[in-house]
Amino acid sequence: MTDIAPDAGGRPPSIPFWRDSRVLGVLAQIAFFTLVVAGLVGLGRNVAGNMGRLGENQLLCRDGSSNFRCAFDFLRLDAQFEIAETVIAYDPSDSYGRALLAGALNTAKVGFFGIILATILGTATGIARLSSNWLIRTIARWYVDLIRNTPLLLQLFFLFFGVILLLPSIRQAAQPFGLPIFLSQRGINLPGVALMPSFTLWLALIGVGLLAAGVVWWLLGRRERRLGRDTRRSLWALLMLLLFAVPGWFVAAAAGAGNQGFVVAADAGIATPADVAARARAALGVDDLSAVEAAVAAGELTPEQVEAATVTLCTVEGAPAEANAAAWLRRAAVPYDVERAPGPNEAIRAYLDGDCRLLVLSRAALTAAAVPNSAIVPLPETPLRLDVPRIEGLNFVGGLKLSPNFAAILIGLVIYTGAFIAEIVRAGILSVPRGQSEAARALGLSEGQRLRLVVLPQALRVIIPPLTSQYLNLVKNSSLAIAVGYPDLWSTAYTTLNQSGRAIQVFLLVMGAYLSFSLVISFFLNWYNRRIALVER
Amino acid sequence: MTTKSTAETDEIIICRDVHKWYGDFEALRGVSLTVKRGEVIVIIGPSGSGKSTFIRTINRLEEHQQGEIIVDGITLSHDIRNIAEIRREVGMVFQQFNLFPHLTVLENIMLAPMNVRKWPRPKAEERARHWLARVGIPEQADKYPGQLSGGQQQRVAIARTLCMEPLILMFDEPTSALDPEMIKEVLDVMRDLATSGYTVLAVTHEMGFARTVADRVIFMDGGLIVEQNTPTEFFANPQNERTRQFLSQILSH
The missing domain is CATH 1.20.5 (Single alpha-helices involved in coiled-coils or other helix-helix interfaces)
Incomplete structure (x- = not known):
């Protein structure tokens, strides 16, 4: 001392x-x-x-020499393995690099949709856990406890082998609540939206509407400041936007009326699409085509009769005209069938060979083809067409398609991560002091306003940091996709590793890729968190 | 609409035999009180006597299980419309201020008028600035609560309450969380309000405030009103033994 x-x-x-x-x-x-x-x-x-x-082949250069600089040159070699589903075009003759990119994009796809859906599920469950309703609260608690306390891999296996692969076959696909959603062993098929050529015009009109709404917003803002009273400018701005968007829909549809069409024999007597339905009615001898199915079931019509009245379309694979024609025929309840060709010339040849009754193509292609002895019937269109999946042969066609593997990994991750997010949301809401709710109530705010204006904005600050880790967990856990056969980054990397033998390089690449995903997510959420941080001192 | 049978009478708050239990514990054991329009009432009592609980039953922050509460002719019941109507008439200032930390001072004050009274923003902002000037801190409008001192925060809380244009102001120990040098600035504002026509119910330990401003002082103990009188009589000549004991304890230092 x-x-x-x-x-x-x-x-x-x-x-x-x-x-x-x-x-x-x-x-x-x-x-x-x-x-x-x-x-x-x-x-x-x-x-x-x-x-x-x-060995030296690990570092093989294209000129045959061996150098550390060439450690990643193997990425240019042919992959020579299939990838079941990809976001970008991929073929086994593509390089390892492209295979890995396809895998990384598949991982990004799962991560993107997974994060959105898990956030929705987690927030709803978190609020439900604080509900004053006993049943809602208890169900939410059971869900969270069950999911949080069992391994994710087990849940994925159960979901894939115990649920999705045990769904009915494609012919008996389950349709929950009669909605156009089809659950089968082949995965989940949902209705989609097909963009028609006139969609571009509609979008442009909406853009003009947005511009006009902005001008109205600005002008009324000035007026508000001058007069010192409310002018309901959000309402007027919205009205302005609708003024362009709603008529714009019809304007775009009218402008696109000649975009598409179909060809029929000149002597068939069909001048408008409605005539097709009339012909089908006449052929079947019924007044109402929607009653055909019931009539077949009752034995009043034979399947052969229906088969004979079925309208066959020839069209090009993926052409908007197909979705347009199909949407139109479906609404008119006309039984139809589609023959798809890889290009317009093949479609025209199929029509000339007599494979189909109607040739459905864009107006320009039809005019150019100048099919002999035929008339071109314009097909009306709207900027968007509902694209409902339907069974053709052994597959669903149209709409959005989730493969069983993608459905398993996506749903599995959403359910698993949702349980964790629910706890984070619950903790965030509970972290807001009681006094805040009391002050809100004492000021007369309703319960909804209290949650929306006072509690949730404050809870968000507590929720964001742990939520970031859950998002990162979701992306990293998506590497379990290999267990349910979804070709994600790790799955394609593992195949690449086995085939090329470049273990160290592949591991470095994969770790780097997951690291970049995580950094991007962290960057966005940290930025958001800083933006909403409380100001003190 | 609710019947306003007593709306035009002088009695703005009527409480009859109000009981409140927390589980087995009876926090209020039959409190009856009638408050006249414009009256300033100070409630004192030892901690745990039920005085905070009592004023919180009046705007339904606490639910009473027995008895009757009528505010400005509206009977407090499970009807959420009645509750909302009463809360619009009754403003409350808390011990811990309870400002919304994610909103600026001005936004704190404008929030309820815009969302509950549906005032347009320009009007809400004009009134908010008016009340902020009234409590003496117009220059703090664009700061966040975390940047203000305790006394300033409490004055903002008072302005926030006043901007809803309530008939009745309730203060729940408004100076208890403040440093001694800030108590005066808040009491000055309260004194100003008490003399400008509001009906005031204040739970406080500030005996000076009670003595000079109150029309009536109420002493609560054990969930009951033990004694009530004019301040002069109350402090000079307390009738009840427990009142005398309490006063001797707090006035002895």
Whole structure:
């Protein structure tokens, strides 16, 4: 103790360096830095040594020599393996690099939709857990407890092998609540929206509407400041937008009326699309085509009769005209069938060969083809057409299609992560002091306003940081997709590794890819979190 | 609409035999009180005597299980429309201020008038600035609550309450969480309001405020009103033994 007390000369006491907190702090940093550098150097030498032992082909350059610079040149080699579903075009003759990219995009797809759906499910469940309704509260608690306390891999296996693969076959696809949603062993088919050529015009008109709404908003804002009273400018701006969007729909539809059409024999007596339905009615001898199915079931019509009255279309694979014609025929309840050709010339040849009754193409293609002995009937269109999936042969056609593997990994991750997000949301809401709710109530705010204006904005600040980790977990857990056969990044990387033997390079790439996904998510959420941070001092 | 049978009478708050239980514990054991329009009432009593609980039953922050509460002719019941109507007439200032930390001072004050009274923004902003000036801090309008001192925060809370144009102001120990040097600025505002026509119910330990401003002082203990009188009589000549004991304890230092 004596060396701490000031000495006789009044100088500050001298402290031995091993007790000086400043010296100790610097020493600790030096020690830590040395350890990290030593660790990295050891790791690097180990990698280099392993690469050397694995042989020169690990580092093969295209000119046949071997160099560290060429460690990733194998990515240009042909992958020669199939990927069941991809976002971008992919073929086994493409390179390993493209295969990995296809896998990474599949992972991004699961991550993107997974995060959105898990957030919705988690928020709803989190609020439900705080509900005053016993049943809602209890169901939410059971869901959270059950899901949080069982392994994700087990849940994925159960979902895939125990639920999705046990769904009915495609012919008996389940349709929950009679909606156009089809659940079968082949996965989930949902209705989609097909964009027609006139969609571009409609979009442009909406853009003009937005511009006009902005001008109205600005003008009324000035007026508001001048007069000092409310002018309901959000209402007027919305009205302005609708003024362009709603008539714009019909304008675009009218402008696109000649875009598409179909060809019929000139002597068939069909001048408008409605005549097709009339012909079908006459052929079947019914007044109402929607009653055909019931009539077949009752034995009043034979399947052969229906078969004979079925209208066959020849069209090009993926052409908007097909969705347009199909939507129109479906509304008129005309039984129809589609023959798809890879290009317009093949479609025209199929029509000339007599494979189909109608040739459905864009107006320009029909005019150019100048099919002999035929008339072109314009097909009306709207900017968007509902695209409902329907069974053709052994597959669903049209709409959105989720493969069983994608459905399994997506639903599995959403259910699993949703349970964790629910707890985060619940904790966030509970973290807002009681006094905030009391003040809101005392001021006369309704319960909905209290939640929306006072509680949730504050809860969000507590929710965002742990929510970020859950989003990252979801993306990282998506590597379990390999268990349900969904070709995600890790699944394609694993095949690449097995075929190419470049274990270290593949691992580096995959880790780098997951790291970038995580950094992107963290970046956005940290940015958002900073934006909504509370101002204090 | 609700019948306003007593709306034109002088009695703005009528409480008859109000009981409140927390589980087995009876916090209010039959409180009856009638408050006249414009009357300033100070409620004192030891902690746990039920004084905060009592004023919180009046705007339904606490539910009473027995008895009757009528505010400005509206009977407080499970009818949420009645509750909402009463809350519009009754403003409340809390011990912990309870400002909304994610909103600026001005937004704090404008929130309820815009969403409950449906005032257009320009009117709400004009009134908010008016009340902020009235409590003496117009220059703080665009700051966040976290940037203000306790006394300033409490004054904002008072302005927030006043902007809803209530008939009745309730204060729940408004100075108890403040540093001593800030108590005066809040009491000055309260004194100003008490003398400008509001009906005031204040739970406080500020005996100076009670002495100078109150029309009536009420002493509560054990969930009951033990004694009530004019301030002069109450402090000079307390009738009840428990009142005397309480006063001797708080006035002795």
